[in-house]
Amino acid sequence: MHMSNNTILEFLKAGFEALKKWLIKYSKIVLPIILVVCVGLTIMIAIQANKRKVEQEEAVVASEENTEEEGVPIEVPDVPLEQDAVPGINELIDSYYKAMVEGDTDTMGKLVYYLDANEILRAKETSKYLEGYPTLEVYTKPGPREGCYLAFVYVELKFTDYSKPIPGMIVYYVCTNEDGEFYINEDGDESEGELQYMRKIQAQNDVIDLNNRVAAEFNDMVAEDKELVAFLEKLGDEIDVNVGETMASATESQETEDESAQEELPEESDTQEVVVTKVKTTDVVNIRTSDSETADKLGKAAVGDEFELLEEKGNGWSKIRYNDGDAYIKSEFLEPSETQTASTDEQPEEEEEEEEPQQTAESTETTGTVTVQETVKIRKGASTSSDQIDTVYAGTKLDVIMKQADGWTKIKYKGQTAYVKSDYVK
Secondary structure (H helix, E strand, O other): OOOOHHHHHHHHHHHHHHHHHHHHHHOOOOOHHHHHHHHHHHHHHHOOHHHHHHHHHHHHHHHHHHHHHHOOOOOOOOOOOEEOOOHHHHHHHHHHHHHHHHOOHHHHHHHEEOOOHHHHHHHHHHHOOEEEEEEEEEEEEEOOOOOOEEEEEEEEEEEOOOOOOEEEEEEEEEEEOOOOOEEEEOOOOOOHHHHHHHHHHHOOHHHHHHHHHHHHHHHHHHHHOOOHHHHHHHHHHHHHHHHHHHHHHHHHHHHHHHHHHHHHOOHHHHHEEEEEEEEEEOOOEEEEOOOOOOOOEEEEEOOOOEEEEEEEOOOOEEEEEEOOEEEEEEHHHEEEEEEEEEEOOOOOOHHHHOOHHHHHHHHOOOOEEEEEOOOEEEEOOOOOOOOEEEEEOOOOEEEEEEEOOOOEEEEEEOOEEEEEEHHHEO
């Protein structure tokens, strides 16, 4: 099936607008883990170059005004893009792409701070479609912090089932660790001033020129092969589906293990509840003032650090005791280190009544669907203390019974009534 020039142009424009909004929000990097999408979309940065340049100049003016309101801006040096100017960065990027093609997520994890479970799974899946990277050019400009750089990487990726390597450009934020080694920084701790700095760098003429060069190469390929965009889109869809199925399978396996473990417990355990009182970290992780990745950072925990667990929240965060106060850590980086058994013999009968709607849930009519925006737990009741039924991931569709005023959405899930926090579905 061939696409008309107008159809391709509209697709490219839509992709460009989506990427532009994403860059304005995050500014620092186009995630290489979703390279299939990046190849199609990062090229679109430079489509309609004159319009892009005007928009970026306007964005710089706006960012300068915003930065002046928030504090003293970071001075942006007027230095040209330099190719292969920092050998250590060239080695880092080459090692990263080699690991990506081979699906070596252990190496990728050492080169990037940090990759979450979803990104690791996506990297493994993407590697199945990559054969190599015949061309890799690294251009750098100084970053907003000492020892940091913005690396603009021009890469040609060779995919299976497509004869020619496909050009793309991806931006990495590269920093230096305590041992003087370079790493790709993905911690998300940049200040607004640093983000403004990055926006201005990306609006400089030589960066735009590089974008234009890559866009021209990609446009030439599209002109020769009208099905290229469709190929990339299909490839991205396949990866999304495979990642989703793998996650679902992992969740089901964990549920089966949990059920088997429950069946092996002695009968008297039916009247007891195991409560986690302390947790320890499984990786280096930030400690924050609230349950948000944009919240202020209080410190950084090392692997094996132990904390008193105050609450495991339904949004993927855990509330802990830290320096005689409350703090938050992502739950995925914690595991139980101390538990205690509490008797549940005297639980009030009302708790059983809370589960009654599940018995008639199959006949409850739904009012449509919502889409999960990020990983969230599905619970039996409209409370973070209610029993967890399942965990669902971004992109999952859920049947809605009713959106409640208390911040919970009542859903129909696997034949029963359940609840999910409204903040995590749309």
